[in-house]
Amino acid sequence: MPAPRSTTFLALALGVLCTLPTPARALTNAAKAAAPAVGPSAGLPGPAAADPLVVDQAPDSDAPASPSPLRIGLATAASIVPGVLVHGSGAFVLGDKRTALRLLAWEGTGLGMFLAGGIGLALTGASRRTVIPLSLLTMSGLGLFSLTWLADIYGALSPVFQPGRPMLALPDWELEFGYLGVAGGPFDAGTIAAFGVTARPGAWRLHAAVDLALDADNQRFWAAATRRFVGPNASGSRFHDDSYLELELRGGLHNFGADGFTQTTGDVLARGRRALVHTASPLAGAFAEMGFGIGLETYHFEQGTDLNSRLLGEVAFGANIGRGGPVRGEVMTFYDHRKDGYTGGLPLFGIAGHAGLRTRLYFAERWGLLAEVATGRSTTARLSLLYVGGSS
Amino acid sequence: MRVLGRGLAPLRIVAGLTMAATLTACLSDSGERAERDRTIGRGRSDGFEVSVDGGLAHVRAIDTSSLQLWSQAPVVAFELSSTSTTALGLTLQNIMPGSVLDVRDAAGAPVTVAPATWLRPTAARWQVPLATGERLRVTVAPPDAAAPGPYRFAVLSDVQEALSRVGDIYRRMNGDPSLRFVFNAGDLTDDGSAEELLEFQTRLEELTIPFYGTVGNHELITPSVPWFGIFGRANLHWTFKGVHFTLVDSGSAEIANQVYRWLDGWMAEGRDAVHIFGTHIPPIDPVGVRGGGFNDRNEGAALIAKLARAKVDLAIYGHIHSYYAYTNAGVPTYISGGGGAIPERFDGIGRHYLTVNVHPMAGVREVALVRVGPPN
Numbered sequence: 001m002p003a004p005r006s007t008t009f010l011a012l013a014l015g016v017l018c019t020l021p022t023p024a025r026a027l028t029n030a031a032k033a034a035a036p037a038v039g040p041s042a043g044l045p046g047p048a049a050a051d052p053l054v055v056d057q058a059p060d061s062d063a064p065a066s067p068s069p070l071r072i073g074l075a076t077a078a079s080i081v082p083g084v085l086v087h088g089s090g091a092f093v094l095g096d097k098r099t100a101l102r103l104l105a106w107e108g109t110g111l112g113m114f115l116a117g118g119i120g121l122a123l124t125g126a127s128r129r130t131v132i133p134l135s136l137l138t139m140s141g142l143g144l145f146s147l148t149w150l151a152d153i154y155g156a157l158s159p160v161f162q163p164g165r166p167m168l169a170l171p172d173w174e175l176e177f178g179y180l181g182v183a184g185g186p187f188d189a190g191t192i193a194a195f196g197v198t199a200r201p202g203a204w205r206l207h208a209a210v211d212l213a214l215d216a217d218n219q220r221f222w223a224a225a226t227r228r229f230v231g232p233n234a235s236g237s238r239f240h241d242d243s244y245l246e247l248e249l250r251g252g253l254h255n256f257g258a259d260g261f262t263q264t265t266g267d268v269l270a271r272g273r274r275a276l277v278h279t280a281s282p283l284a285g286a287f288a289e290m291g292f293g294i295g296l297e298t299y300h301f302e303q304g305t306d307l308n309s310r311l312l313g314e315v316a317f318g319a320n321i322g323r324g325g326p327v328r329g330e331v332m333t334f335y336d337h338r339k340d341g342y343t344g345g346l347p348l349f350g351i352a353g354h355a356g357l358r359t360r361l362y363f364a365e366r367w368g369l370l371a372e373v374a375t376g377r378s379t380t381a382r383l384s385l386l387y388v389g390g391s392s
Numbered sequence: 393m394r395v396l397g398r399g400l401a402p403l404r405i406v407a408g409l410t411m412a413a414t415l416t417a418c419l420s421d422s423g424e425r426a427e428r429d430r431t432i433g434r435g436r437s438d439g440f441e442v443s444v445d446g447g448l449a450h451v452r453a454i455d456t457s458s459l460q461l462w463s464q465a466p467v468v469a470f471e472l473s474s475t476s477t478t479a480l481g482l483t484l485q486n487i488m489p490g491s492v493l494d495v496r497d498a499a500g501a502p503v504t505v506a507p508a509t510w511l512r513p514t515a516a517r518w519q520v521p522l523a524t525g526e527r528l529r530v531t532v533a534p535p536d537a538a539a540p541g542p543y544r545f546a547v548l549s550d551v552q553e554a555l556s557r558v559g560d561i562y563r564r565m566n567g568d569p570s571l572r573f574v575f576n577a578g579d580l581t582d583d584g585s586a587e588e589l590l591e592f593q594t595r596l597e598e599l600t601i602p603f604y605g606t607v608g609n610h611e612l613i614t615p616s617v618p619w620f621g622i623f624g625r626a627n628l629h630w631t632f633k634g635v636h637f638t639l640v641d642s643g644s645a646e647i648a649n650q651v652y653r654w655l656d657g658w659m660a661e662g663r664d665a666v667h668i669f670g671t672h673i674p675p676i677d678p679v680g681v682r683g684g685g686f687n688d689r690n691e692g693a694a695l696i697a698k699l700a701r702a703k704v705d706l707a708i709y710g711h712i713h714s715y716y717a718y719t720n721a722g723v724p725t726y727i728s729g730g731g732g733a734i735p736e737r738f739d740g741i742g743r744h745y746l747t748v749n750v751h752p753m754a755g756v757r758e759v760a761l762v763r764v765g766p767p768n
Contacts, residue, residue: 125713125736125768128679135681186649186691256690260697261721263690297680299693301721303700308680337683344688349609350645350673351683377646377688 064095067159071095075156079149083156087148090156091282099155099280107148113141135311136292139337143315147288150317150333155282163285164320166242166275167328167362168232172390174198176370178383180211182342185378187259189342190215194384203228205246211342217257220341222265224250231273241275242287242320254340262300263340269293269312289316289332297340313337313353321361329361329368336374344377356380362388422648425607425617425626425641432625433470435459439478440522444470450624452485462623463487464604465630465637466573467533474522482518486602488534488573489513495520496529503528513600534572540634540752544570546601546762547728547746549577549672549710552610554732554743555591561731561745561764562599571747572632573601577710578608578643578672579733586618593622604630606639608672608710627651629658634752636662642671645687647695659702666755667704668748674709674727678716696720706748706756714739715746715761726759735768742767 067075071094079090087107088100117138124130176196182189196209205226212219231244247270254263271291276283293312298305318332337353339345346352356374363369368386373379433444435451442451442459449468453460458481461468466488472480484491493516495503508516522528546565551558565571581588584607596603607626611619619626626641638658640651647655659667675692677684686692699707700721707725714736716727729736730744743765749758 122734124738125734126682126684127737127739128682129738131679131682185688186646186652186694254690256694259694260701261693263693294681297689299676299696299721301693301697301700303722304719306676306696306720308676308678311681311683339683339687340689344691345686347644347646347687350677350685350687352687377686377691 067094072156072159076153079153079156083152084149087152090152094156094159094282096155096280096282099282102280103148103152107145110141110144110148113137114145115141117141132311136313139313140290140292143290143313143335146315146335147317151276151279151283151286151288154286154319155280158282158284162323164330165285165323165328166232166320167330168239168242170200170232171388172200173388175387176209176384178370178385180342181381183379185344187218187256187342187378188216189213189218192342194382196384200233200390203233205233218255220252220254222250222252224248241277243273243275243278245272246270248293260302263297264300265295265297265310267293267295267310267312269314271314286317286319289318290314311337326365327361327363329359331357331359333357339376342378343374343380346376360386362386422641422644422646423650426648426650428617428620429625429627432620439476440472440474440480442470442472444468446629447625448628448630449484450622457481458483461485463532463602464624464628466602466632467531467537467630469529469531472520472522472528472530474524474526476522477524478522480520480522482520483515484532485515486596487514487516487532488602489600491516491532491534493518494531498527512597514602537632542749542751542757543572543633544747544749546571546574547577547708547726547748548574548731550579550608550713550729550733551592551731552579552582552733555581555588555595558595558732559598561743562595564762564764565745566600568747571601574599574603575637575668575670575708575748576603576605577670577708577728578606579610579710579729579731580605580608582610583613584611584617584619585614586622589618589622604637604639606670606672607641607643609643609645612643627654629661634665635750636665636667638662638667638669640669640671642673642686645673645685646691655698659698659704662704663702666750666752667702668706668708668750668756669699669704670708672709673711676720677712678718678727684712696723699723706759712736715741715744717759724756724759730764737768740767
């Protein structure tokens with residue numbers, strides 16, 4: 001009789017061993033970033049505060065100071081082909097072998113995790129008894145694989161622009177007013193008005209939002225309480241970059257009145273961001289995020305209520321926008337493992353969530369924009385005006 | 393199953409699944425497949441035209457003097473319009489044993505036809521006389537089709553790579569003469585190629601009862617989806633002895649808008665009767681963290697709400713290679729993917745099929761698990 005359990009545990013152990021350096025290093029760097037700022041910006045005499053775009057160690061890349069436009073073009077092309085398979089190709093063409101090898105190593109780690117998890121899922125027939133760890137391994141491996149590729153493209157292009165600076169002090173509160181459009185998919189939600197409010201007392205972020213369909217019986221409410229253990233919040237700019245670790249509790253209700261059911265959800269999610277300047281200086285201004293969690297959902301029908309569970313996963317790669325002026329924010333491409341909301345999941349036989357592009361941009365002291373396009377079973381586009389208060 | 397290069401098999405599985413998922417997602421659209429359904433059941437030759445009610449039989453072959461149909465329901469009715477005088481050789485495959493041919497002219501008067509030549513329990517041939525300009529109404533059905541009464545049928549899905557050994561399941565079914573047909577919720581084959589579908593058809597000849605099914609995601613792996621040219625529709629609705637059956641194509645983990653429009657009509661037709669619904673992919677995976685249901689969980693919930701409102705008596709799904717019994721919005725629901733594909737491990741189930749005991753007045757009386765292999 002085969003020993004599937006031992007094979008599964010071995011694959012899981014390998015995956016855990018592969019991932020151990022990442023949270024350990026992220027925690028170390030986040031701890032360094034959490035050290036209080038000193039210097040004129042803190043009102044105290046002493047050395048100038050550390051620049052979040054400068055790695056606080058010896059030069060960590062071999063990148064030439066000013067590559068030619070041709071070299072940048074070749075590096076960008078290489079980051080796509082063969083870069084899609086050999087991550088770090090862009091950095092290599094730029095002459096930055098150290099970053100190239102680092103990205104390649106992380107790609108290998110991610111690929112190994114993906115294969116270990118995927119093979120485990122295939123061999124176990126996606127058994128209900130092992131699906132959680134194997135799915136998490138597969139998802140995190142694919143996430144890491146994607147992040148290293150995107151990082152290579154970013155790094156290949158980085159010589160042509162000044163990297164953005166992270167927002168190290170966040171607004172105390174934000175109001176959000178906007179519009180959500182839905183195209184395709186099985187639901188006709190029509191025009192949707194979106195409202196939200198966010199408050200950041202101390203290390204907490206409290207958020208509540210509602211999406212109201214104006215010409216259909218469809219309403220969505222959700223709220224989240226997030227505790228940021230490490231990283232910028234509204235308390236001031238004592239962090240040197242936007243790396244963070246946080247835990248989110250959220251709940252929601254989505255009423256599909258026209259379709260005869262209501263969904264309620266309750267989730268807990270751990271999320272972390274790593275400022276990629278800590279990986280290699282050419283990646284300054286970029287960041288990578290991952291988050292995993294678990295939740296419960298109920299579907300209420302006239303005829304009864306069904307309870308189920310859900311696995312949560314998020315991966316994002318983004319870049320900061322702005323360099324200390326009035327325009328500041330971030331843009332990111334993301335994957336979210338949820339298959340509900342207005343977007344649903346990607347057309348991949350039910351195994352995937354949705355993906356998209358999101359930007360949060362503040363263009364004046366008090367005003368900003370939130371824009372997001374996501375694709376899954378439907379394509380959704382959200383555009384909201386932000387009104388903020390407090391430090392930012 | 394003999395596995396060549398066992399060390400590489402897992403990689404082959406993952407690579408194959410990944411590639412198949414990507415290719416199929418790109419190349420087979422549920423809406424396009426629904427449009428192909430519309431073309432099923434119609435054919436024309438120099439001598440005559442055929443139009444099958446509800447597209448419930450697929451025109452396999454047609455020429456000036458012969459017509460071959462693959463039946464997708466216990467009762468098949470069609471119209472023949474002739475443009476020449478001929479003796480039409482009519483072959484029907486996948487019909488219920490003992491089915492009777494009833495031929496009526498335009499006035500409704502019976503037309504005499506010689507007794508059938510039975511090729512095997514589920515296939516027969518008749519000679520139907522056609523005169524120029526004649527319109528005939530033909531019905532093929534077992535003698536008790538219209539008489540309400542209890543009966544049993546089997547449920548078998550997800551055969552896939554176990555196609556070569558599905559015969560042991562068929563022999564088991566053949567040993568139960570009370571079974572009238574097999575109801576399938578998809579994934580007959582591993583890659584949906586014409587080769588595999590025809591092999592499936594050949595192996596069906598070992599079964600003494602017909603096999604009525606729909607596509608699963610594996611039938612979509614071959615981009616041209618040969619299913620339509622071999623077996624017919626992917627979305628269909630029929631009745632037998634007062635019980636309604638609906639099969640719907642969810643092979644892409646979603647249902648096309650056109651199919652929802654058909655489904656609304658079928659749900660209305662079956663609302664006051666015993667109604668059994670089948671599709672390949674469960675709208676919502678009962679193991680939520682696995683997420684092996686529709687692409688959009690809310691679409692799955694909307695389908696469940698639709699079934700519950702229509703008072704569907706039983707929902708049958710495949711795709712998950714195990715056995716689950718539960719309810720969705722109060723609708724008794726079964727997942728049976730035990731035809732032999734890579735099984736869900738540690739579930740204690742193994743290869744299996746289901747038997748369903750149904751009564752048109754009393755509803756679904758019993759759903760039983762029949763084990764064919766050892767548990768996982």
